[in-house]
Amino acid sequence: MGVGSRWAKVLVECLAGECPRRARQRPRPLEAFRELIKRRKRSIKRIVRLRLFPNRYEDKVLFDIGLACARLWNELNYEKRQAFFNRELTIMKRDEINRRYYHKYKGVLGVNAGQVINKNDGAWDAFFKQLDLRK
Numbered sequence: 611m612g613v614g615s616r617w618a619k620v621l622v623e624c625l626a627g628e629c630p631r632r633a634r635q636r637p638r639p640l641e642a643f644r645e646l647i648k649r650r651k652r653s654i655k656r657i658v659r660l661r662l663f664p665n666r667y668e669d670k671v672l673f674d675i676g677l678a679c680a681r682l683w684n685e686l687n688y689e690k691r692q693a694f695f696n697r698e699l700t701i702m703k704r705d706e707i708n709r710r711y712y713h714k715y716k717g718v719l720g721v722n723a724g725q726v727i728n729k730n731d732g733a734w735d736a737f738f739k740q741l742d743l744r745k
Contacts, residue, residue, distance in 0.1 A: 675719065675722065678715065678718045678719055679719065679722065679726050682711060682715045682719065682723060682726050682727070683726055683729075683730055685711060686707065686708070686711055686726075686727065686730045687730065689707050689711075690704060690707060690730075690734060693707070704731065704734065708727045708730075708731060711723075711727065712724060712727055
């Protein structure tokens with residue numbers, strides 16, 4: 611009896627409900643695959659990879675958008691940092707700074723200005739949580 615026919619016999623026995631003990635211990639690939647899919651569905655992270663092949667004009671536009679995002683991030687951080695060291699940084703002050711810079715950069719970045727500001731605000735929230743944990 612060959613190896614293939616032995617596994618065929620075990621498969622027939624399992625389908626009939628008389629599964630031998632050693633066959634029950636083997637992992638079933640379909641169940642493992644379903645478990646993998648369940649784990650991935652529970653994960654909130656999604657990754658989208660894009661490969662861009664911009665021409666010269668598009669490359670310049672993308673570079674300018676990146677430069678404006680970096681400039682916005684740095685200006686937000688500088689002003690909030692100065693207010694923090696002067697003990698003037700409150701939630702209302704943070705909202706005022708965010709609003710001012712949103713209106714300053716919305717013409718250049720559009721919706722992306724709001725996203726950069728939200729990320730910066732999240733970074734400051736994490737900083738304050740770390741300060742609370744340190745106490």
